[in-house]
Amino acid sequence: MNRCTSVCIAKRFDFEGVEHQFSNLEQANSYRDVLHLEVAGGHAFIFNYGVLVLWGLSQEAERTLHRKVAGYCIAPHPDPIQVAFTYHLDAEQNRIDGNHFSLTSHQPLDLLAVSHALAQSSKLTEFE
Numbered sequence: 001m002n003r004c005t006s007v008c009i010a011k012r013f014d015f016e017g018v019e020h021q022f023s024n025l026e027q028a029n030s031y032r033d034v035l036h037l038e039v040a041g042g043h044a045f046i047f048n049y050g051v052l053v054l055w056g057l058s059q060e061a062e063r064t065l066h067r068k069v070a071g072y073c074i075a076p077h078p079d080p081i082q083v084a085f086t087y088h089l090d091a092e093q094n095r096i097d098g099n100h101f102s103l104t105s106h107q108p109l110d111l112l113a114v115s116h117a118l119a120q121s122s123k124l125t126e127f128e
Contacts, residue, residue: 002056002089004101006118007082008126009066010050011075018046018072029108034115036108039065043108045115050074051122053115055087081125083118 019035022028027038037044042056044065050073054062070076084099091102101114 001086003054004056004085004087004118005054005062005082006051006085006115006122007054007066007080008051008119008122009069009077009080010073011077012050013046013048013069014072014074015048018048018069021068021072022046031112034112036112037065038108043111045112045119047115047119047123049119049123050077051119053118055111055115077126081122083122083125085118 019030022035022037025037025039029036033048035046037046040057040061042054042061044055044057045053046069047053052065052069054065057065085101086099087101087103089103089106091104093102094104095102103110103114
């Protein structure tokens with residue numbers, strides 16, 4: 001079973017600094033308000049509003065990425081808001097069942113679409 005984690009670690013990021021930090025990676029793509037990285041056999045989406053959505057990374061790879069972006073946090077949260085999910089690929093249709101996703105595709109833009117929803121949900125939890 002694959003892991004997906006959405007974590008709100010700050011009010012926002014110094015996004016230019018984050019982009020500069022990871023610009024040397026071959027598998028880094030910047031979209032409006034989000035940076036996509038292919039790292040450690042998985043995908044990471046770094047949203048400028050202080051949220052990371054991580055797909056298929058080990059817990060150690062997640063911690064490493066947290067440390068790398070920590071210096072770019074503006075108003076970091078003392079207790080990050082984290083939600084964990086599981087997912088599997090190559091499903092016949094996209095489906096959400098509790099905290100489990102069945103996905104038909106592992107394409108970065110498809111993961112980005114789901115990541116936007118997860119990131120916004122994590123960010124809204126910050127205001128509750």
